[in-house]
Amino acid sequence: MVEIKLTNTRTRSKERFAPIDPQNVRMYLCGPTVYDRAHLGNARPVVVFDVLYRLLRHVYGNDHVTYVRNFTDVDDKINASALARQQSGDPRPLEELIRERTEETIGWYHADMDALGALRPGHEPRATDYIPQMIAMIEALIAKGHAYAAEGHVLFDVRSFPAYGRLSGRSVDDMIAGARVEVAPFKRDPMDFVLWKPSSDEEPGWASPWGRGRPGWHIECSAMSAALLGESFDIHGGGIDLQFPHHENEIAQSCCAHPREDFARVWLHNEMLQVEGKKMSKSLGNFFTVRDLLDQGIPGEVIRYVFLMTHYRKPMDWTAEKVREAEGHLGRWRAVIGSSYLPSTPDPEVLEMLADDLNTPAALGRLHQLSNDITTGDPNDRPRLTAQFIASARVLGLLEPGMGSWADSITDSPDITAAVERLLSLWMDLRRQKNFERADTLKNEADRLGVRFRVTPSGAAVDFVRPSDSSRWGKDLLRGLADLEAQQES
RNA sequence: GGCGGGUUGGCGGAGAGGUUACGCAGCGGAUUGCAAAUCCGUGAAGACCGGUUCGAUUCCGGUACCCGCCUCCA
Numbered sequence: 145m146v147e148i149k150l151t152n153t154r155t156r157s158k159e160r161f162a163p164i165d166p167q168n169v170r171m172y173l174c175g176p177t178v179y180d181r182a183h184l185g186n187a188r189p190v191v192v193f194d195v196l197y198r199l200l201r202h203v204y205g206n207d208h209v210t211y212v213r214n215f216t217d218v219d220d221k222i223n224a225s226a227l228a229r230q231q232s233g234d235p236r237p238l239e240e241l242i243r244e245r246t247e248e249t250i251g252w253y254h255a256d257m258d259a260l261g262a263l264r265p266g267h268e269p270r271a272t273d274y275i276p277q278m279i280a281m282i283e284a285l286i287a288k289g290h291a292y293a294a295e296g297h298v299l300f301d302v303r304s305f306p307a308y309g310r311l312s313g314r315s316v317d318d319m320i321a322g323a324r325v326e327v328a329p330f331k332r333d334p335m336d337f338v339l340w341k342p343s344s345d346e347e348p349g350w351a352s353p354w355g356r357g358r359p360g361w362h363i364e365c366s367a368m369s370a371a372l373l374g375e376s377f378d379i380h381g382g383g384i385d386l387q388f389p390h391h392e393n394e395i396a397q398s399c400c401a402h403p404r405e406d407f408a409r410v411w412l413h414n415e416m417l418q419v420e421g422k423k424m425s426k427s428l429g430n431f432f433t434v435r436d437l438l439d440q441g442i443p444g445e446v447i448r449y450v451f452l453m454t455h456y457r458k459p460m461d462w463t464a465e466k467v468r469e470a471e472g473h474l475g476r477w478r479a480v481i482g483s484s485y486l487p488s489t490p491d492p493e494v495l496e497m498l499a500d501d502l503n504t505p506a507a508l509g510r511l512h513q514l515s516n517d518i519t520t521g522d523p524n525d526r527p528r529l530t531a532q533f534i535a536s537a538r539v540l541g542l543l544e545p546g547m548g549s550w551a552d553s554i555t556d557s558p559d560i561t562a563a564v565e566r567l568l569s570l571w572m573d574l575r576r577q578k579n580f581e582r583a584d585t586l587k588n589e590a591d592r593l594g595v596r597f598r599v600t601p602s603g604a605a606v607d608f609v610r611p612s613d614s615s616r617w618g619k620d621l622l623r624g625l626a627d628l629e630a631q632q633e634s
Numbered sequence: 635g636g637c638g639g640g641u642u643g644g645c646g647g648a649g650a651g652g653u654u655a656c657g658c659a660g661c662g663g664a665u666u667g668c669a670a671a672u673c674c675g676u677g678a679a680g681a682c683c684g685g686u687u688c689g690a691u692u693c694c695g696g697u698a699c700c701c702g703c704c705u706c707c708a
Contacts, residue, residue: 174708185708220706309637312703318636319704338706361706383708384639390706415639416702423701453646453657459639459701466646469658479671497648506648509656520673580667587669598670607671 146203148499150379151457153387153411154311158501161410163378169204170377171197172369172408174386175213175268178249179221181433182256184462185383185417185424191448191541192414192456192502193381194262198539199498202490211265212372214365215253217246218271218358223347242348246270256434259444261541267372271364275350278359278367281401282339282352290400293354294330296342302335305396311411312388337393339363362393369408370398380408384415414456420463445547446470452504452540473512477543480515481530488531490539498539511537563625564595564606570632571597572604586632593624 148161163169173193176186193211200209226241234241254264271278282298285291290304302308302316309315320334338360343349349356369377375398382391391411398407416423419430437447449470454460491514497507514533518526537543567590574583587597596607 176708177706183708187708189708216706313637314704315636385703385707388637388703414708416708418701421700455648457639458647461646463646465658469646473657476671500649503648505646506655509648512656575667578667584668591670596670599666600671605671 146495146499148199148203149501150410150412151501152409153413156313159410161378163204164376164409166204167208169200169209169379170373171200171209171211171379171381172365172373172377173211173213173265173380174365174382174390175215176249176253177216177219177221178246178253179219179225180249181435182253183424183431183433184419184437187257187260187434187447188417188451188456188460189381189383189414190257190262191260191451193412194260195452195498195502195504195540196379196381196412197263197265198541199495199502202495202539203499210267210373211263212267212269212369213265214368215246215250215268215270216361216364217242217250218348218364219361222246227346238346239348252435256438259438260434260448261444261544261547263541269368269372271359271368274364274367274371275359277371278363279340279350279352281363281367281370281397282359284401285339285397288400288403290396291339292332296355296357297328297330297338298340298354299331299336300339300393300396300400301332302337302396303333305400307399308335308396309392311392311395314388314392337362337389339397362390363397365390365394366397366401369394370402375402375405375407377408379410379412381412381414384413387411387413412456415459418459418461421461424462442467443471443474443547445474445542445544448541449474449508452508452542455505456502473508474542477511477515477533477537480518481534481543485534485545486527486531488528488535490536491532494536494539504540507536507540511540511542557622560622560625563622563629567595567625567628567632568597568604568606575599586628589628589631593621593628595621595625 149158150161151158171193173189176182182190190213193213197209197211222242222245223238226238226245229241229245230236230238250270258264282291285300286293286298289301291298291300293299309319316333316335340352340354340357340359340363342355342357347358349358369380380391380394395407399405418424419428419432422428422430424431434444434447438444446467450462450466451460453466453470491510494507494510494514497503497510500506511533514529514536518529518533521529534543567586571583571586571590574580574586590597594609596609598605598607
């Protein structure tokens, strides 16, 4: 069996992974707060943990991995957007507007993450479906002396949990010294955090022993992971920005509520994302959602490849150059494999690299070698090598059958293919007539449209090369081809 | 201020205390009417200053610069 090693943020070291129960490996990933389209940064952990999920499924068996990723659908930003809609004239009650907003956002999220080739987790719980479990957990924390009610709030008492701060390597005293947070007067300690807070009439609320209110940010992950994975489980993941306070607080809540259990054994954190060397932010104008990129014509598989080019524990820089490179590689690989498919098993080296703390950049490097072996090796080996290459790529979620359509989607349009074929045969005629001047002009014009003519031993062929600014490629292409045909006739 | 991450060839990006990463781009060649694609070959590196060592880009210490978290942002 492949030995998986993972860098555990909790111990700050790379450890051999040994599941509590190999028959049921359990993993929890902090999912999105559903108030808007997922941006590129949201997508990184999804892709990273999708690779881990695929690897675990390969090693332990598809039916022996439980993957949970939550939707946080109770949040002040959701409330604010629903309230804004109501104030701009929508007559419906706030609860309905909130529900509509979160439903819509979850739909977007699914569509966008599907486009990246991320497998759906086995469970995608919504926070609002686990309010009773959260209340029960808060009650248990109060009963055990780790939390206290004050002015309609319930707060976690960080001084009651000596290990508070261990995950993120901070001490409560240091944090207070450097804190920039305004401290509510009812807090016993400035670092105490909210488990439950009161709701006004404009805010969604649930009945509780402390009055009508809603849960604090962190408790939903503690409650849902316990409900779906148990009080001890194997892996907990998320972005490094969640390490503090979110994950620290999850640990405090879960470990105090279930003191005999371990909560999550391995903590994995992906580093953050940058865009062209800078932090992605709305003010810098380099902020975009996954959907923005898909709409620009960048295929989800290409986005995924770009993510995998950087190791998950390093900051990743999103650049146009990487998109170009990724697109080139995937196009080439798809050409190498053609439409062939044979069942196979992944290359052991690829597995070994992934098992070594998810070294996806090294695994991609190995895939390049495998791809070269196919084209340069013994032709008799080709089917076997191709099958293994595909199986290897699929552990990374690449070269999946459903994701290849981008490579030839442009040819789905009968108008375009017909026009291209007419021009291509005209080009071949001109070449046969040795009218190279006209042939070259035609070829260059077509090239500018992203249609590249070439000669192969078996006749003429065409490649579609997506221009860098391709948001309206399909439309422009058809018009461009028509113009070109008219030009040829004149 | 506190805590954490990073710095590898023109670019992206790994591993390894001594031996080719890999890819892109470049260059030379094959092929082509010219190209493209493909194939063959090829140069190029490890921020800076010390230390350990027979030997460090790889280990240790320091400096510089970059980035993140400490604000319900993944």
